[in-house]
Amino acid sequence: MTLQRMDNVGIVVGDLQAAVAFFVELGLELEGEAHVEGPSVDSLVALDGVRCDMAVVRTPDGHGRLELMKFHTPPATAAEPNAPVNAFGIRRIMFAVEDIEDTLARLRGHGAEPIGELVQYEDSHRLCYVRGPEGIIVALAEKLG
Template sequence: MAIIRLDHVTAAVRDLDAAIAFFEALGMTVEGRAPIAGDWVDRVTGLEGTRTEIALLVTPDGHGRLELTRWDSPPGTAPTPHPAPVNALGWANVMFAVDDIDAAVATLAAHGGAVVREIVRYEDAYRLCYVRGPEGLVVALAEPLG
């Protein structure tokens, strides 16, 4: 047994359109969008009466994918506290390499994103920050140096 690839990462959101706009602002494009329901979904998720709408976004290089899911039934639940702090257990963030972190932060701010604290320099390798976006999702940004 061996992993072939990381197919995608999923984030649950209430406002699917706002979340799509946020990630499109980073340069991702919608690869597909569809309602999902049926017995097979219930069996996979362990929930009953599942109805969702998903959007699959892809990075400009075509390799990275992010699935955004809005849970209509049963409705999505927010962690407590909401938004969760960056050290909450579970998946913490998704990191994107960007060519201009200042421009990326400004673009995301126009879509409701806010830097968690500040942009920092990590040695001579990267400028880094966390940006909190829709639904409290944390996106890590890394601008390679040199």
Template sequence: MAKSKLIRMDNIGIVVESLDDAISFFTEIGLTLEGRAKIEGEWAGKVTGLGAQSVEIAMMVTPDGHSRLELSKFISPAVISDHRNAPVNALGYLRVMFAVDDLDELIPRLLAHGAEIVGEVVKYENSYRLCYVRGAEGILVGLAEQLNNK
């Protein structure tokens, strides 16, 4: 019997309180809203193990079309825990990292959306400028600007 092979990573899921705020924040980074829908029904609860559920989702896609974020707002059942302000060394979800072409231009736009720089913008060798920002919903996002292409 042939071993199943990985084809691709479809998306990363992030649960949020405000889809509109999260969509706005990730749009500012450069993702595009691919679609928005309400997901409910017996099949959905069987997948998640939550039973009866109602969730509104928004699918955000990167410019190259290869990576997606699925933003989910649970209507029912209610959210049971909140990890949004966990530090970067907490167990579980850490952050999502995006390659960008101009940190100096992007950061002020994200700050205008209420984002905060977590530490500092740093240079890694002569390869990247990197930083973490905590954006909409407290979501931790890494940004990396490659230097050797300039």
């Protein structure tokens, strides 16, 4: 048996609509929304009384997905806010973009703040990190040439 693909990355957020709007502005497409609860959900995630709204957004090529989740019950627990890039755990999500400056300008309208500077890596890419909704670090990469 071989691995088929990575299906999605799950991200817990406090404001589902704002997170969806941010990732749609980035260029992802809303694939669907759902509300989940009940004994099978509780058993799956080992929590009692789960009530969760979620939205799945996908990259335009259909190969990458984020599952954005808003837990109503039990309430989400706090992680270290605005953890630095070198903290343990999943730290960032990187997206390839066509025009990094345009993308940055649009994301700033959704509260994104650059973490460092826009840099050019050799002659291959322009890169930057921004902090998006819920402190999620989003890396942007524009291929040169």
